[in-house]
Amino acid sequence: MSEMVDIQNERDTRQIEINKVGVKNIKCPLIVMDKKNGSQHTVASINMYVNLPHHFKGTHMSRFIELLNEFKHEKISLKKIQVILQEMKDRLNAEAAHFEIEFPYFIEKKAPVSKAAALMEYTCEFIAEKSDKEKFKVTVTVPVTTVCPCSREISDRGAHNQRSLVTVSVQFNKFIWIEDIIDIVENAASCDLFSLLKRPDEKFVTEKAYDNPMFVEDIVREVSTVLSKDDNITWFTVESENFESIHNHSAYAYIER
Amino acid sequence: MSEMVDIQNERDTRQIEINKVGVKNIKCPLIVMDKKNGSQHTVASINMYVNLPHHFKGTHMSRFIELLNEFKHEKISLKKIQVILQEMKDRLNAEAAHFEIEFPYFIEKKAPVSKAAALMEYTCEFIAEKSDKEKFKVTVTVPVTTVCPCSREISDRGAHNQRSLVTVSVQFNKFIWIEDIIDIVENAASCDLFSLLKRPDEKFVTEKAYDNPMFVEDIVREVSTVLSKDDNITWFTVESENFESIHNHSAYAYIER
């Protein structure tokens, strides 16, 4: 076996460095940190890339998978991701390593009146990079309700409302919990969502949402206001897509700071 | 070239007939019939299958594509699909032919008060089969608004509402227009959707929807009631998926008759 040609290791003469090369869309069960319970099991979709200097013909794709499998029983934390990135750089002789991971994250939420508890799902993504500098971006997508202020104002009764997806990406100085980002978004909406609502809860959320009408513009501004005040956050984007209940398209707003 | 082995034509000895074999997910620009304008251009996703008797090793996939390309400048009607199915049977020596086509379909709709006009999109699918018998199924997916009757009843103000997707499939004796199926669904909802609404329109649709609260159960029952009375319709299914604005999951109902 040792005599097999290693084509990837051959010299490339085209003088073109590749920014990112690696494996994409690997599905993997993982354990992630959980503010309340310490950890939770989830299933992630993972991308792993390194840069490739111009003189190498190819990277060694199997090394990404080997590395990933070594971490499959460990809790994936910010620190652990730094270890993975360093291992990627070392084993693939690279100057830059990229690790991207997306997963559903579950939080037990109590209904506002009945206090009935059930799990809510949020989508989370970590994008980490290690070269001469380090970069770490956390993205959370939070579904909420939005009631249209215009519809409420001009109508004699009712107001159109809909499910909206608010996506927040942040970079920060020290650790930040997914749960804290979710809180900021849920507090900024007309009302937050629940998996389980009994009738008194349904009355509560209907009236709360009606009393807090929000344009797509309002949502991103409210979230933006809170994030701007937080010294720990060095950069952020907020976007909201409202799946309008009166149209077949979405209303959309986006802020980057 | 004529000496190339035709492996597909070789004899198969496993004694297993294949129900459907062919090409799937071919994208193709097409012209379809339009009740108001005669015809409209769209882009379709197409599947073409035949049965394969147990003694043949394989079918000739390229013949499906050849056939499809011959029809690309013609208007795709029910009759034309019968011609395509017969050609499939003839050219592939098959006893059964299946032709499935899905496409976005556009109708110009006027806003209820301002009469401002804009295009609304609906998803349509034809599934046709020709063997010793003929089968033709038309499916239309119509987005609508639904206001929750329970939320309206128990709340002092407002009512949660959301976009819902109602999907109707029908088999029939004589021709039926896509437009007529859409009308049935839009009349059964709390309110229909529009691409373009000015403020007086928004007031109108908000109040109309509030005055017509519908559970997911009501929608499918209303559509079902109308379809049941139509002698031309020999079989149907109705389903509705409501993208609940207070939950992160859908409410769903389904009737088959």
Add this chain to the structure above:
Amino acid sequence: MSEMVDIQNERDTRQIEINKVGVKNIKCPLIVMDKKNGSQHTVASINMYVNLPHHFKGTHMSRFIELLNEFKHEKISLKKIQVILQEMKDRLNAEAAHFEIEFPYFIEKKAPVSKAAALMEYTCEFIAEKSDKEKFKVTVTVPVTTVCPCSREISDRGAHNQRSLVTVSVQFNKFIWIEDIIDIVENAASCDLFSLLKRPDEKFVTEKAYDNPMFVEDIVREVSTVLSKDDNITWFTVESENFESIHNHSAYAYIER
């Protein structure tokens, strides 16, 4: 709270029974059975429906979620699904209950030569129904390689090959492992897939696939042959979609028995 109107419980006079009504697309972390390790954690997408007799206006959607949350720490087995179905019937006063669950399932596979181990992902679905009769359908989707026999035969060197998705659905008398269905499919392909392959492995799978050319027709026939011989299996479908590497569409075959 007890004075709130229960609209769902009101009488409906349209005389239309609804086949299925309930909640769709609920995301939930779950524990499922694992042939080798006893159990594994995964994240599922779940639908829960009951029938609704013609005289009831609506079903009580929150009861599905309550029920589901009671089972979130238990291992989901065939037996447990029967318990869930019975609970659905009881709590919702229904004659028929439907439980549908789809989840990624992971198996550690060793590379054929180097024996390097890594997780492979498969998509599984259970569709269960309990009315006066019981129904249970297991569906597994298995990615494999297929080498085209025609391309191999007519070409002086090489042969086009591609990733294919083989989907098997079975009904059976007594319990059947997901792992056993996967084995049947992987043995029927030109070669099975692996997450981690070192160079000697890559040589092995390339040559094995080249030595086992398979049309899309061959795959479904091979799987069908094995399933037909198994007395435990009372009904099955097999389909394969080959993402042709020489075309931008798929080749497809389907058998139902």
Add this chain to the structure above:
Amino acid sequence: MSEMVDIQNERDTRQIEINKVGVKNIKCPLIVMDKKNGSQHTVASINMYVNLPHHFKGTHMSRFIELLNEFKHEKISLKKIQVILQEMKDRLNAEAAHFEIEFPYFIEKKAPVSKAAALMEYTCEFIAEKSDKEKFKVTVTVPVTTVCPCSREISDRGAHNQRSLVTVSVQFNKFIWIEDIIDIVENAASCDLFSLLKRPDEKFVTEKAYDNPMFVEDIVREVSTVLSKDDNITWFTVESENFESIHNHSAYAYIER
């Protein structure tokens, strides 16, 4: 009606400008430019955004749709998009306007030996921005075949190959045809794809691909080499995702210049 409150026009005091606000995912039939035939019909998905100064509460979403409907019978060209952007700025009193459009694009391709003709589909996207400066980005996604050089070298027979998606984005000084970008990508692959191939064609493409083995790294470097030499192109990215036929994940490479 004229007395209806215009909430969107009210003053906002949060002092937060919004980068982009508007409508997303509008489906619309359109006519686009075609190098060979002058024009072709397609169906597009469109986003339209403007910036919103900090002192306005909301934008007027219906104006985007009104504007779009005025252009539905005209050929969408680079020049026309500049007109649309200017109209967006004028009618919404905005300093920046964004117009994003994605659509399937069809080109008739002849098979390499038999010369049999059929349509191939490519996905195109234009992203245009007009503020104090103008920006225009064209993205084309081209499906191709890639044969693995390592697999070919180490195996006694055959070589794994697969469908790959190559995505090129460019900014440029003067007009560039979609067709020309597609040519660059198709020439850089192991072999290009066709909708219709007869057996002599299949032999040709199999052998051509086998004779041109390409890593995912090679594809992006080859495309990059050609684009770098073109003075008209001021910026580009190239990425390739190879749907590996021996794995259930993708190989990926990305270059930005």
